[in-house]
Amino acid sequence: MGFDISSFVPLVIILLVTNFLTRRYLNSGFQKKMVSQDTIKKVKDLIAEKKVFVASKTYCPYCQATLRTLFEEYKVPKEKSVVLQLDTIDDGADIQEALKEINGQKTVPNIYIDGKHVGGNSDLEELKSSGKLDALLKDVLN
Numbered sequence: 001m002g003f004d005i006s007s008f009v010p011l012v013i014i015l016l017v018t019n020f021l022t023r024r025y026l027n028s029g030f031q032k033k034m035v036s037q038d039t040i041k042k043v044k045d046l047i048a049e050k051k052v053f054v055a056s057k058t059y060c061p062y063c064q065a066t067l068r069t070l071f072e073e074y075k076v077p078k079e080k081s082v083v084l085q086l087d088t089i090d091d092g093a094d095i096q097e098a099l100k101e102i103n104g105q106k107t108v109p110n111i112y113i114d115g116k117h118v119g120g121n122s123d124l125e126e127l128k129s130s131g132k133l134d135a136l137l138k139d140v141l142n
């Protein structure tokens, strides 16, 4: 009856496998990014502040198209809008996460008109081609 290291091998394997599975499956759930209620409130306030709200990123071609549509084509006055370039501000990632909580959309541009969620650039384009964008923007344009 001596110390037999081989009898610990199954135990070590079980521990390694458990450790791997815990890290892989449990942590991914726990690590879901938490957005503070303060950030959610801040984002809701920003959305409500002006007629148009756009969460954008400087390098995003869809965002550039949205900004062109709103500010060059439709001539929405800049002072009636809040445009956040999320990649240039410290809490940009938190704001993007808060927007995802609020409206379920993960991508930018994330557009609101009159406090109502429009969606992304393709949604804006759809509103434009159906003629509904003019009506939505009517009172900022005159």
Ligand SMILES: N[C@@H](CCC(=O)N[C@@H](CS)C(=O)NCC(=O)O)C(=O)O
Binding pocket: 057, 059, 060, 061, 062, 063, 106, 107, 108, 109, 119, 120, 121, 122, 123
């Ligand atoms: N169909 C969307 C596409 C938007 C999109 O793919 N945006 C990219 C940036 S160009 C994005 O948000 N990627 C994820 C991220 O930046 O977090 C739209 O028309 O707005």
